[in-house]
Amino acid sequence: MDNPKIVWGIIGCGDVTEKKSGPAFNRINNSQLLAVMRRDAVKAADYATRHQVPLWYSEADDLLDNIDLNAIYVATPPSSHLAYALSALRKGKFVYVEKPVTLNAIEAETLLQEVKESGGKLVVAHYRRQLPLFLKVKELVEGGEIGELRTVQLRLWQSRTPDLVTKGAGDWRTDPAVSGGGYFFDLAPHQLDLMLYFFGMPVSYDGFSLIQDKESAVADQTTGTILFENQLVFNGSWCFNVAKENQVDKVEIVGSLGHITFSIFGNSVVVKTRDGEKEFIFDHPENIQLPMISRTVDYFSGIGPNPSPIEEAVVLMKIIDDFSTIRQ
Incomplete structure (x- = not known):
């Protein structure tokens, strides 16, 4: 019997969803994008037309009530993730x-509890x-x-308008009620999730954030450390108020025989050893997001x-919460 x-x-x-994720759903075997929803009906209809999606809605409940859909991609800002994921x-x-x-x-713990109680399947879009x-x-x-691994040093320093953020989409990221806490909340999950993916669960972690620009509603400076079970020490520094010429995106994993250097938002890895x-x-x-969506379809199937x-x-969210504690 074929999988549904x-x-x-x-x-x-x-x-x-325009390029990173949306088109991928129709490029994977056993996967189809049937419907999209956006509160702005004109924009929802336009998206459906441009991407050849059969159905569009301006109300989430109407989409969720469609019995032909068996999978939902929640791609809203973070403030509504929990409600939509629980409903789905x-x-x-x-x-x-x-x-x-x-x-x-x-x-996040509320969502985990619902997954356990419902027996449902949920995947987080940590696509890297x-x-x-x-x-x-x-x-x-x-x-x-x-x-043997010794330490990991991560720096993500950006200007007040980071090059890594989609142009014209920055306002919600600096509204803590919508984003959770500024550019750190938007970009650091990619980085910190990879640390967990590479090195496993932490033994302990500690960090803090600062609002150096007193007119800002969110932190623009964050620092944190993580100790992993193998005694690997992670040190991270995030800064969103440097000059353009001081911007950096660099991770260095240092071991007893050499080091690995790469950028989270780059395309190369450099390994240096005695050889x-x-x-x-x-x-x-x-x-x-196509590779992650493909693995997600396999899991759902x-x-x-x-x-x-x-x-x-x-x-990951516990680490982010800890690192985001504001110091006066």
Whole structure:
């Protein structure tokens, strides 16, 4: 017996769905994008027309009530992730939800409890886990390429209008009621989730944030440390108020025999050991979430593991909450 087709509806067909994710649903075997929803009916209809999606809605409940849909992609800002994900799970739908999974760890734990009680399936869109670049980093780390792991140093320093953020879409990210806490909440989940993916669960973590620009409603400086079970120490620094010429996106994993350097938002990995230096360059997929969505379809179809479970996202949100504690 063939596995049932995964038939998708998108709640929130905004910028992230235009290229990163939306087109991928129809490029995967056993997957179809049938419907989209956006509160602005004109924009919802326009998206459906441009992407050849058969149905569109301006009310989420109308989309969720469509019995032909068995999977929902929640692609709204974080403030509404919990409500939409809970509604979808309670209607028996599979759920793929954007990062950060919720506004905070308490909401993430609520979502985890619903998954357990309902027996539903939910995947968090930490899509970098499935990109070849980061699979290569994981392979190098686990293969002992740089020996025993010692420390990880991460820096993400950006200007007040980060180059890494989609132009014209910054306002909600600096509204804590909608985003949870500024650019750190938008960009750091990618980075910190990869640390958990590479190195496992933490033993302890501690951090803090500052509002250096007193006119800002959200933190623009964050620092944090994580201790992993193998005694690997992670140090992270996020700053969103530097000059353009001081912007940096760099991760360095240092071991007893060498180090691995890469950018979370770049396309290359450099490995340096006593034997010399090697660089691996990768082309990301046109629809960058396609590999993760493909693994998600496999999981929903019952032929693969969960590529990004809510249990791990809860730990991630606890770390983010800790690092986001504002110091006066």
